[in-house]
Amino acid sequence: MQRPLIRRxxxxxxxxxxxxxxxxxxxxxxxxxxxxxxxxxITLYLARExxxxxxxxxxxxxxxxxxxxxxxxxxxxxxSSWQAICGGSTSPASQVAIAVAQQSAVAGSxxxxxxxxxxxxxxxxxxxxxxxxxxxxxxxxxxMVTVQFTRPGLPTFFSRIWGSGGSTVSATATAEAFNxxxxxxxxxxxxxxxxxRCVKPWLVPNQDPLNPQPIPQLPSGNLYCNQAGGPGGxxxxxxxxxxxxxxxxxxPSGSGANGVIGETFWLSPDCVHTGSxxxxxxxPAAPAANYVRAGYVQGPPNLxxxxxxxxxAIPVAVPxxxxxxxxxxxxxxxxxxxxxxxxxxQSTVELGGGRGNIDFETADAVxxxxxxxxxNMLNDGQDSINNTTYPFxxxxxxxxxxxxxxxxxxxxxTSSTSVVAVPxxxxxxxxxxxxxxxxxVTIVGFLQVFMNQVDQYGNVSVTIxxxxxxxxxxxxxxxPNPITGSSPVPVRLITPP
Numbered sequence: 001m002q003r004p005l006i007r008r009x010x011x012x013x014x015x016x017x018x019x020x021x022x023x024x025x026x027x028x029x030x031x032x033x034x035x036x037x038x039x040x041x042i043t044l045y046l047a048r049e050x051x052x053x054x055x056x057x058x059x060x061x062x063x064x065x066x067x068x069x070x071x072x073x074x075x076x077x078x079x080s081s082w083q084a085i086c087g088g089s090t091s092p093a094s095q096v097a098i099a100v101a102q103q104s105a106v107a108g109s110x111x112x113x114x115x116x117x118x119x120x121x122x123x124x125x126x127x128x129x130x131x132x133x134x135x136x137x138x139x140x141x142x143x144m145v146t147v148q149f150t151r152p153g154l155p156t157f158f159s160r161i162w163g164s165g166g167s168t169v170s171a172t173a174t175a176e177a178f179n180x181x182x183x184x185x186x187x188x189x190x191x192x193x194x195x196x197r198c199v200k201p202w203l204v205p206n207q208d209p210l211n212p213q214p215i216p217q218l219p220s221g222n223l224y225c226n227q228a229g230g231p232g233g234x235x236x237x238x239x240x241x242x243x244x245x246x247x248x249x250x251x252p253s254g255s256g257a258n259g260v261i262g263e264t265f266w267l268s269p270d271c272v273h274t275g276s277x278x279x280x281x282x283x284p285a286a287p288a289a290n291y292v293r294a295g296y297v298q299g300p301p302n303l304x305x306x307x308x309x310x311x312x313a314i315p316v317a318v319p320x321x322x323x324x325x326x327x328x329x330x331x332x333x334x335x336x337x338x339x340x341x342x343x344x345x346q347s348t349v350e351l352g353g354g355r356g357n358i359d360f361e362t363a364d365a366v367x368x369x370x371x372x373x374x375x376n377m378l379n380d381g382q383d384s385i386n387n388t389t390y391p392f393x394x395x396x397x398x399x400x401x402x403x404x405x406x407x408x409x410x411x412x413x414t415s416s417t418s419v420v421a422v423p424x425x426x427x428x429x430x431x432x433x434x435x436x437x438x439x440x441v442t443i444v445g446f447l448q449v450f451m452n453q454v455d456q457y458g459n460v461s462v463t464i465x466x467x468x469x470x471x472x473x474x475x476x477x478x479x480p481n482p483i484t485g486s487s488p489v490p491v492r493l494i495t496p497p
């Protein structure tokens with residue numbers, strides 16, 4: 001009998017050995033290639049983010065220079081202030097933008113010199129230039145600055161294997177400064193107001209203490225502004241109609257001869273000092289400019305302020321030395337974010353000496369805020385301003401924390417606790433009565449001032465850095481949607497055009 005054929009299971013043929021290892025090796029090559037490519041892609045994305053961050057910071061820095069310069073207070077460019085701030089690649093705004101951009105590295109290398117251009121916003125026809133002096137009048141209302149650069153030859157790790165050269169990233173950022181003054185005449189339509197944050201609680205009447213120049217009124221010897229309508233009257237700081245600046249231009253050395261920007265005068269508490277406190281007046285009177293009284297008011301020139309009512313919430317960012325003070329003093333030392341100060345909106349003030357100690361409280365809060373050593377009326381530690389020539393420069397004081405970063409005391413800086421915002425109210429409304437009371441006033445604009453010093457009676461010497469006005473909402477409509485910021489001429493990044 002024939003035996004059945006029995007098949008035995010055996011090992012794979014010799015030709016099939018190692019196929020799995022080959023497949024795994026090929027898959028590993030593909031996986032490694034994709035991983036390498038992803039590393040290059042991530043590197044490219046990171047470089048793009050670094051480039052955009054540098055452009056953003058540079059544009060914001062240039063816009064801040066414009067905001068602090070007072071240039072928007074010279075809308076006609078009569079003082080050639082535009083050229084002095086943004087007139088070409090060597091101007092301060094352009095130089096600051098270039099310096100800030102090049103402080104950051106993109107993919108480990110310095111940023112190439114960016115291109116800085118300026119344009120007028122708010123729907124004005126597209127027109128940009130590296131020299132802002134040839135731009136239309138709308139540039140003074142809504143100046144925009146654009147920073148752009150390209151970083152070529154980005155390093156790659158693995159894509160060069162396939163013959164790919166270095167990649168390139170580009171970044172563009174546009175920032176704007178906004179001053180609503182004269183919006184209605186330049187742009188037209190509803191006025192867009194501003195709502196600066198951390199405004200100090202000193203509401204000043206809409207009177208310019210240096211325009212026209214003050215003249216003596218005999219026999220008292222007090223000085224008043226020379227204007228028809230009687231002693232004490234001054235030209236308004238801003239028009240209650242369209243918010244335009246009344247005395248446009250820039251005045252070096254604080255004289256007020258060529259314009260409101262640079263004017264230097266005293267902000268004085270609107271009350272009668274009785275020896276221990278600010279008290280009631282003997283007769284009703286409105287806060288005035290260049291008002292002299294018994295040696296307790298500095299000046300002239302001076303401008304009396306009325307205190308705002310206490311904020312509804314505790315101010316934030318209050319330094320430790322002010323934590324034991326009342327809300328009025330904390331509003332000066334820190335940031336009052338709960339009180340709304342907005343053009344065309346009413347705010348509450350305390351009249352008739354209702355605060356009692358407004359003079360001493362003001363001095364106690366301002367003195368450490370500006371780092372003034374004492375009340376001896378000397379420049380002893382606080383920052384200072386050089387306003388003898390334009391552009392004005394803020395200089396670090398010996399007590400400034402920025403004096404070391406800037407190199408040494410006296411170096412120019414762009415940030416100081418001595419720079420504050422003060423609201424302007426419609427002068428037609430308030431009247432100090434024979435008893436303490438509160439009253440509603442309408443905000444018609446803001447002053448951005450530099451505080452030079454303070455004396456023991458709460459008189460604060462200030463220099464005007466900028467003015468913003470937008471009317472009271474009665475004669476010309478004011479939009480309910482304000483632009484917010486940290487100053488009366490706020491700065492923000494916007495979508496590139």
